[in-house]
Amino acid sequence: MEMNKGGGFGRGSRGFLTEQEKANRPKVTGKLLRRIGSYLIPYWKQMVLVLVAILLSSILGIVPSILAGRIIDDGLIGRNLNSLISLTFLSLLVTLGANLIGVLESYLNTWIAQHITFDMRNKMFRHLQSMSHRFFTTNNQGDIITRMTSDISGVQQIITNTLTSILANSITLIAATVAMYRKNWILATVGILIVPLFTIPTKRVGKARWTLTREAQACNDEINGILNETLSVSGQMLVKLFSMESHEYKRYEAANHRMIGMNIRENMAGRWFRLVLRTFSSIGPMLIYLIGGILMMRYDADLTVGDITVLVALLGRMYSPVNSLLNIQVDWIRSMALFTRIFDYFDMPVEIKNSPDAIIPDRSEGNITFSHVSFEYEPERPILKDISFSLESGKSIAIVGPSGAGKSTIINLIPRIFDATEGVVSFDGIDVRKLDLGFLRSNVGVVTQDTYLFNGTVRDNLLYAKPDATLDELKEACRKANIHDFIEAQPDGYDTIVGNRGLKLSGGEKQRISIARVLLKNPSVLIFDEATSSLDSISENLIQQAIEPLIASHTSIIIAHRLSTILAADEILVLSDGKIAERGVHNDLIEAGGLYAELYETQFRLVPDAAGKQ
Numbered sequence: 001m002e003m004n005k006g007g008g009f010g011r012g013s014r015g016f017l018t019e020q021e022k023a024n025r026p027k028v029t030g031k032l033l034r035r036i037g038s039y040l041i042p043y044w045k046q047m048v049l050v051l052v053a054i055l056l057s058s059i060l061g062i063v064p065s066i067l068a069g070r071i072i073d074d075g076l077i078g079r080n081l082n083s084l085i086s087l088t089f090l091s092l093l094v095t096l097g098a099n100l101i102g103v104l105e106s107y108l109n110t111w112i113a114q115h116i117t118f119d120m121r122n123k124m125f126r127h128l129q130s131m132s133h134r135f136f137t138t139n140n141q142g143d144i145i146t147r148m149t150s151d152i153s154g155v156q157q158i159i160t161n162t163l164t165s166i167l168a169n170s171i172t173l174i175a176a177t178v179a180m181y182r183k184n185w186i187l188a189t190v191g192i193l194i195v196p197l198f199t200i201p202t203k204r205v206g207k208a209r210w211t212l213t214r215e216a217q218a219c220n221d222e223i224n225g226i227l228n229e230t231l232s233v234s235g236q237m238l239v240k241l242f243s244m245e246s247h248e249y250k251r252y253e254a255a256n257h258r259m260i261g262m263n264i265r266e267n268m269a270g271r272w273f274r275l276v277l278r279t280f281s282s283i284g285p286m287l288i289y290l291i292g293g294i295l296m297m298r299y300d301a302d303l304t305v306g307d308i309t310v311l312v313a314l315l316g317r318m319y320s321p322v323n324s325l326l327n328i329q330v331d332w333i334r335s336m337a338l339f340t341r342i343f344d345y346f347d348m349p350v351e352i353k354n355s356p357d358a359i360i361p362d363r364s365e366g367n368i369t370f371s372h373v374s375f376e377y378e379p380e381r382p383i384l385k386d387i388s389f390s391l392e393s394g395k396s397i398a399i400v401g402p403s404g405a406g407k408s409t410i411i412n413l414i415p416r417i418f419d420a421t422e423g424v425v426s427f428d429g430i431d432v433r434k435l436d437l438g439f440l441r442s443n444v445g446v447v448t449q450d451t452y453l454f455n456g457t458v459r460d461n462l463l464y465a466k467p468d469a470t471l472d473e474l475k476e477a478c479r480k481a482n483i484h485d486f487i488e489a490q491p492d493g494y495d496t497i498v499g500n501r502g503l504k505l506s507g508g509e510k511q512r513i514s515i516a517r518v519l520l521k522n523p524s525v526l527i528f529d530e531a532t533s534s535l536d537s538i539s540e541n542l543i544q545q546a547i548e549p550l551i552a553s554h555t556s557i558i559i560a561h562r563l564s565t566i567l568a569a570d571e572i573l574v575l576s577d578g579k580i581a582e583r584g585v586h587n588d589l590i591e592a593g594g595l596y597a598e599l600y601e602t603q604f605r606l607v608p609d610a611a612g613k614q
């Protein structure tokens with residue numbers, strides 16, 4: 001039987017709280033415990049079985065130690081072969097039984113833990129999917145992934161290790177103590193007094209080793225950081241372009257060198273730890289032999305050799321449970337902190353959600369109205385100020401303005417990536433906050449500046465917009481987006497792998513695929529955030545040839561940076577510092593000689609216009 005469930009000597013090195021953990025001790029309230037319980041309750045039947053299994057295997061686990069006494073006294077010293085054979089056989093049977101129950105207990109335990117974490121992971125994933133864009137822009141991606149992966153795996157550890165460790169170790173300890181006192185109260189008291197004395201030095205050396213392990217871990221993290229930075233695609237590109245190869249090598253070598261030193265020290269600390277452990281753990285048995293022997297020889301105590309052997313064996317069984325129970329407080333604090341962190345995530349409010357009586361209109365025209373819309377990402381920092389405009393179905397609007405004027409922010413309010421702080425954004429005359437989110441988003445197609453493709457084939461990426469689209473539909477969308485010929489020219493055609501985030505494709509190709517993807521959704525409003533990053537003139541030309549007819553044939557809003565796109569729109573909104581500074585058509589705005597005329601002179605006229613409409 002595995003007595004040392006998650007505890008024991010080896011784990012002494014983890015049994016300490018960091019300064020940070022000490023400072024952030026979680027508040028354990030009845031509410032928190034009830035909430036944890038709510039995840040366990042569906043599995044109460046299996047838990048009762050685990051409890052019975054632990055009880056049985058812990059008690060059976062100490063029986064062989066007790067039988068050892070009778071094997072010695074009756075079998076060996078008493079020279080009774082029958083008794084020797086039956087007792088050894090019984091001992092073997094009990095050991096086998098305890099271990100078989102242990103296997104069953106492990107299975108049930110793992111089953112429960114896996115199911116609880118399965119429930120939690122799914123719940124967390126669903127919750128994260130419903131979180132707003134603001135959540136993902138303000139929270140570190142690494143933290144979000146950690147919550148999903150290691151924190152929830154931590155819950156599994158708590159269930160399989162901490163809970164069973166408390167139970168199994170407590171039962172073993174009680175059973176061993178009772179059995180020892182039944183044999184001889186003096187030796188039992190000696191043994192029980194020795195156990196805590198043993199744990200003090202073990203804990204001290206353990207702490208020193210733990211500090212070293214943490215330092216080695218920090219060193220390892222540093223090395224991983226260097227590897228992540230320098231061996232990533234973009235990192236390598238940066239290193240090459242700035243000829244930093246030898247600088248990076250030196251940085252890596254220095255960190256690697258530090259790590260070697262740390263590893264040697266850590267290993268040696270481990271060796272010292274084992275030395276202290278073995279020395280102290282042998283003091284107890286020696287004392288029992290010594291005192292037991294004196295009691296037997298000098299005081300004629302009612303003790304046999306077998307009794308002394310049993311007491312030594314039982315004492316040996318106590319070290320590990322005592323040690324791990326001493327760590328329970330640390331495990332408990334960590335477990336509660338883990339649950340608190342996970343629940344904090346569950347409790348984060350969902351900012352953008354369907355209103356309870358969300359409207360799903362029969363059809364969508366694609367009329368968009370902004371009336372007196374203001375918006376701020378952070379309190380007291382207005383980004384959009386009193387924006388009003390209307391886009392009628394079938395028409396198109398180009399939004400222009402200096403960088404940071406709030407152009408992308410305006411379009412983010414239409415599919416409710418964010419909600420307006422003041423004023424109303426409406427779609428076909430209905431406040432977007434009252435519309436069904438699914439309806440709204442399926443009718444608003446957005447092509448962002450930095451297009452995102454999943455690692456998969458071109459076909460997979462296109463089908464994301466319409467999983468049941470036929471190949472002909474895919475081809476039609478790609479023709480409209482001017483990317484069909486390119487895809488067909490690839491050896492694998494529509495099954496071409498796009499690579500991680502689409503890295504195997506050029507910026508222009510990615511953008512055209514993402515235009516095709518949006519067209520497959522067949523939305524009633526198209527929104528383009530025209531890329532400012534310079535594409536080569538062929539790519540530009542292909543994109544413009546795709547976008548211009550779409551602007552003419554669809555209700556559309558374009559954040560425009562190129563003259564030809566601006567000219568393709570019915571109306572131009574000129575945005576400055578979050579306000580609409582000017583609006584109208586190209587010639588009138590040029591004549592007015594305001595901000596648009598200035599932008600035209602400084603930017604649009606100079607941007608190489610592939611369509612040649614300058």
Ligand SMILES: Nc1ncnc2c1ncn2[C@@H]1O[C@H](COP(=O)(O)OP(=O)(O)OP(=O)(O)O)[C@@H](O)[C@H]1O
Pocket residue numbers: 137377378383401402403404405406407408409410
């Ligand atoms: N998620 C965000 N949180 C806080 N502030 C933001 C966020 N996104 C944008 N901003 C700020 O809002 C302002 C407007 O940004 P926006 O992206 O709408 O400008 P833009 O006109 O589209 O600029 P560009 O042409 O450079 O893309 C900027 O000052 C920007 O720093």
